[in-house]
Structures are given as C-alpha cells and as structure tokens.
Amino acid sequence: MRAPCEELPVVFDGVSVTAGPVTILDNISLSLAAGAPTVLIGPNGSGKSTLLRIAMGLMPPSRGRVTWGGRENAPPLKRAIVFQRPAMLRRSAAANIRFALRAAGIPRAGHAARTSELLELVGLGGLADRAARRLSGGEQQRLALARALARDPAVLFLDEPTASLDPTATKAVEDIIRAVSARNIKVVMATHDLGEARRFAGDIVMLHRGRVVEAGPAASFLDTPKTAEARAFLAGELLI
Ligand SMILES: Nc1ncnc2c1ncn2[C@@H]1O[C@H](COP(=O)(O)OP(=O)(O)OP(=O)(O)O)[C@@H](O)[C@H]1O
Numbered sequence: 001m002r003a004p005c006e007e008l009p010v011v012f013d014g015v016s017v018t019a020g021p022v023t024i025l026d027n028i029s030l031s032l033a034a035g036a037p038t039v040l041i042g043p044n045g046s047g048k049s050t051l052l053r054i055a056m057g058l059m060p061p062s063r064g065r066v067t068w069g070g071r072e073n074a075p076p077l078k079r080a081i082v083f084q085r086p087a088m089l090r091r092s093a094a095a096n097i098r099f100a101l102r103a104a105g106i107p108r109a110g111h112a113a114r115t116s117e118l119l120e121l122v123g124l125g126g127l128a129d130r131a132a133r134r135l136s137g138g139e140q141q142r143l144a145l146a147r148a149l150a151r152d153p154a155v156l157f158l159d160e161p162t163a164s165l166d167p168t169a170t171k172a173v174e175d176i177i178r179a180v181s182a183r184n185i186k187v188v189m190a191t192h193d194l195g196e197a198r199r200f201a202g203d204i205v206m207l208h209r210g211r212v213v214e215a216g217p218a219a220s221f222l223d224t225p226k227t228a229e230a231r232a233f234l235a236g237e238l239l240i
C-alpha cells in the first residue's frame with residue numbers, strides 16, 4: 001500500500017479561468033482527496049478538460065489558487081495525465097514508454113525491466129516493437145496509460161479515456177483503471193459516459209458552463225440529484 005502522499009488533496013479555491021472575454025471556469029472550489037475515483041461529468045464545453053489541466057498544474061488559474069497537499073507551486077513529480085487525444089511518438093510502443101521513463105528522471109539501468117512491466121500491465125506485452133501510431137485506438141489508449149504510469153504517480157488525471165472505444169476496448173481500459181485505483185493511486189477522470197461514472201465513481205463533480213453545479217458521493221448524486229441540471233443530465237436531456 002502506498003503511503004499518504006504530498007500531492008493530495010488537490011484543492012481548488014475560487015479558481016476561475018478566462019480567455020479574453022470568455023469565462024471557461026467560474027469560481028470553482030473543490031477538493032480532490034485520496035480514496036475512490038472522482039469522476040467529472042458535464043456536457044461538451046463545460047470545462048472538464050480545462051479543470052484537469054489546472055489540477056495537473058499545466059496552466060495557472062486566472063483567479064484563485066490551487067494547492068497540492070497544502071502547497072502551491074508543488075513540483076508535479078507524482079502527478080500524471082492522459083489527454084483526451086493522446087499523441088504517440090513516431091516510435092515503437094516500448095520506445096514511447098522509455099521516453100516517459102527518461103522524462104520522469106528514472107535511472108536508465110531500470111528502463112528495460114520497467115518498460116516490460118508497464119507493457120504487461122496494460123496488456124501490450126506482445127506489441128512492444130509495433131510502431132505506436134500503428135496501434136488501434138484502444139491499444140494507443142492503453143499505451144498512453146502505461147506512459148502516464150511510468151512516473152509512478154500518486155494521482156492520475158484521465159480525460160475521457162474510453163471515448164470512441166468499442167465495448168471490448170473500453171473494458172480493457174477500464175480494467176487497467178480499476179487496477180490502478182486498487183493500488184491506491186487517486187484517479188480523477190472526466191467522462192461523458194454515465195455508465196462509466198456509475199462503475200467507477202466514489203464521488204462525482206458535475207460541471208456546466210464552467211461551474212460546479214453539483215458535487216458529492218456518487219450514490220446520492222446518481223440516485224437523488226439535487227439540482228435541475230443534474231436531474232436533466234442524468235435523464236439524458238440535452239443541456240445547453
Ligand atoms: N484557450 C482557449 N481560449 C478560448 N476558449 C477556450 C480555450 N480553451 C478552452 N476554451 C473553451 O472553454 C470551454 C471549455 O472547454 P473544455 O475543453 O475544458 O471543455 P470540456 O468539458 O472538456 O469539453 P468536451 O466534453 O468537448 O471535451 C469550451 O467552450 C472551449 O471552447
């Protein structure tokens with residue numbers, strides 16, 4: 001089991017993000033604590049990807065602040081993110097992982113063993129030498145997960161990791177996420193898929209137009225949503 005880590009909780013305190021006249025995130029306060037996955041839901045353009053980028057420390061808020069384990073400007077040593085459309089290096093699957101290990105500053109002596117271990121973990125042991133860009137969508141998503149895990153993160157941000165995958169590929173990716181979460185890595189995942197939210201969430205944060213409209217334990221959110229927006233979203237109505 002992993003020791004409590006210095007990255008958590010990730011706390012948003014009055015965070016807003018603006019781009020010119022556009023408000024992308026509007027006064028968000030929330031805490032991402034150790035434990036079961038936090039799932040971000042909300043319609044297209046509601047701010048899920050932007051929230052994940054801020055939580056990863058990739059961009060500063062325009063207003064408010066973010067702290068990791070109580071610290072501002074904490075170096076992102078134990079954080080990793082898989083983007084909505086992960087870009088594969090024009091190299092083999094194994095070389096993509098070795099690149100991530102180098103980027104994480106892991107001593108070269110351990111790279112070969114760790115690369116094999118990560119490829120096995122995501123079920124790509126037989127495809128180590130395949131050009132990463134020739135892998136299927138689901139295989140690329142699994143390779144992206146392996147690359148993110150290369151830095152042995154304590155918190156893993158996932159941006160719609162199963163969007164556009166079929167049920168078999170989705171299950172393969174979800175099995176990996178489940179294994180990651182079982183290793184006490186905090187998973188924070190954006191998804192459009194309410195079924196996926198139901199399968200994973202310890203708690204749910206729903207965004208709409210850059211605001212948190214409702215947040216709380218998954219069971220109460222899904223069974224007894226309190227806001228009209230959450231009720232409409234859960235009923236499959238189009239939120240605009
Ligand atoms: N750099 C930027 N400049 C202006 N607007 C931006 C910028 N980045 C994002 N936006 C806008 O902010 C809003 C939120 O975008 P974001 O990608 O965070 O939403 P999302 O919930 O992840 O959407 P999706 O479900 O489609 O992935 C969108 O309307 C987007 O067009």
Ligand SMILES: [Mg+2]
Pocket residue numbers: 048049050084159
């Ligand atoms: Mg997005």
